[in-house]
Amino acid sequence: MDKYGLTYITINRANLLHNARFFKEKSNKQLIAVIKSNAYGHGMLEVAKILNEEADVFAVDSLDNALSLRKNGITKPILILNPIDYNYLDIVLENDLMITVNSLTELQKLTQDTDKLKLHIKVDTGMNRFGIKSQHELDEMLNYIKTKKWQLVGIYSHFHSPNDEIYSIRQQKRFLEMLESIDHEFTYIHLCSTSAVLNNLDIPETTHVRIGLGLYGICDSPDVKPVLSLYAKIVLKKLVSAEEIVGYGAKFKPKQDMWIGVLPCGYADGIIRHNTSRQVYIDGHYTDIIGSVCMNAMMIRLPHPHVEGDVELIGPHVSALEVAHHLNTISYEVTTILPAHLKRIVI
Ligand SMILES: Cc1ncc(COP(=O)(O)O)c(C=O)c1O
Known part of the structure; x- marks a missing residue:
């Protein structure tokens, strides 16, 4: 992480806790906080430390992330969602991590027969990504697990279109059919995302x-x-005249003299080139990004040469949802691509 950088992220602790409590209360269930992919770009360790008081379980995508949580004092249960390299199963056991199994073939690769191993079975109820699809394979997996000392602690599936009622009910039905066929007490049964x-x-x-x-x-x-x-x-303000251009490829030509500001961040900082011409906010004014976004810099139109303070690229006045709309993508992507080197300040 760049300790001394001039581009930075703030993480609002109160809002994060508010959201966690909201989902627990609304669902009336325990919370598995999904903090994979650097907590969707928010900073996995910062987020985990804040959520430690509300989350019942943390879910990450890799063994490395799970280890990093343990090394930083997180003692809550941790579930690794993505498949892992079973050559490193010892590390899983030493750190009391839970892993996901997606097939009988995967199970057969688990060489240690120990009751320290905690498994969640993933059921593919329609997404055709991870998980087992057939009742037959589920039965085979369960029979195999019975021959081992392992703890089968969880079972789950994932909705591919949670905003579509018909698909979701179909997946829910499939999940419950499989669940009902199993004579086993699970600690963790989970299906619903945001x-x-x-x-x-x-x-x-x-x-x-x-x-x-x-x-x-x-x-x-x-x-x-x-x-x-x-x-x-x-980092720099300058006056540009109407005959000049701004940035690579001469993509921006001011119609009249204008003040511009240079920012020390660009596409290497997660602000991809498609951000050109989208709104940012400074000192009580909305303004826009001009010219092509560079690798480590970009230029904005200044409302006047005396503006003060930092430029908000995402925040209370420029929501990630609006940015996603401009970029023709989803808000997941807007924050997840913010790289780990950007400083995260918890406020
Ligand atoms: C397996 C799994 N569970 C849960 C989630 C969380 O979904 P959401 O961010 O929509 O709450 C994801 C997100 O990608 C996921 O892949």
């Missing part, structure tokens, strides 16, 4: 909800509050 909870999908058979986006407050709901803001300092 949109499923917001759409009031209440599944009494589940014990936990698995929430990512909603924790960060970047979904379309009046009940959650955004957590992340991204700011950059203006």
Whole structure:
């Protein structure tokens, strides 16, 4: 992380806790806080330390992330969602981590027969990504697990279109059919992500909800509050005349003399080139990014030469949802691509 950088992210602790409590109360379930991919760009360790008081479980995508949590004092249960390299199973056991198994073939690669190993079975109820699809394979896996000392602690699936009621009910039905076929007490049964909870999908058979986006407050709901803001300092102000151009490829030509500000961040900092011409906020004014975004710099139009303070690239006045709209993508992507080198300040 760049300790001395002029571009920085702030993480609003109160909003993060508010969102976590909201999802727990609304779902009336325990919370698996999804903090994979550097907590959707928010900073995994910063987020985990704040959420430690509200989350019941943390979910990450890799063994490295899980280890980093343990090394930084997180003692809560940790579930690794993505497949791992089983050559490193010892590390999983030493650090009391839970792993996801997606097939009988995977199970057969688990060489240690120990009751320290905690497994969640992933069921593919329609997304065709991770998980087992057939009842037959599920039965085979369960029979195999019975021959081992392992702890089968959890079972879960994932909605591919949680905003679509027909698809979601179909997936829920499939999940419950498989769950009902199993004579086993699970500690963790989980299916609902952010949109499923917001759409009031209440599944009494589940014990936990698995929430990512909603924790960060970047979904379309009046009940959650955004957590992340991204700011950059203006490092240079200059007057550009109407005959001149701004930036690579001479893409911007002012129609009249104008003041511009140079910011020390660019596409290497997660502000991809498609951000050109989108709004930013400074000193009580909305203004815009001009010219092509460079690798480590960009230029903005200044409302006047005396503006003060830092430029808000994402934050209370420029939401990640609006940025996503401009970039023709989803808010997940807008924050997740903010690189780890950017300083995160918890406020
Ligand atoms: C397996 C799994 N569970 C839960 C989530 C969290 O989903 P959301 O961020 O929509 O809450 C994700 C997100 O990608 C996921 O892949």
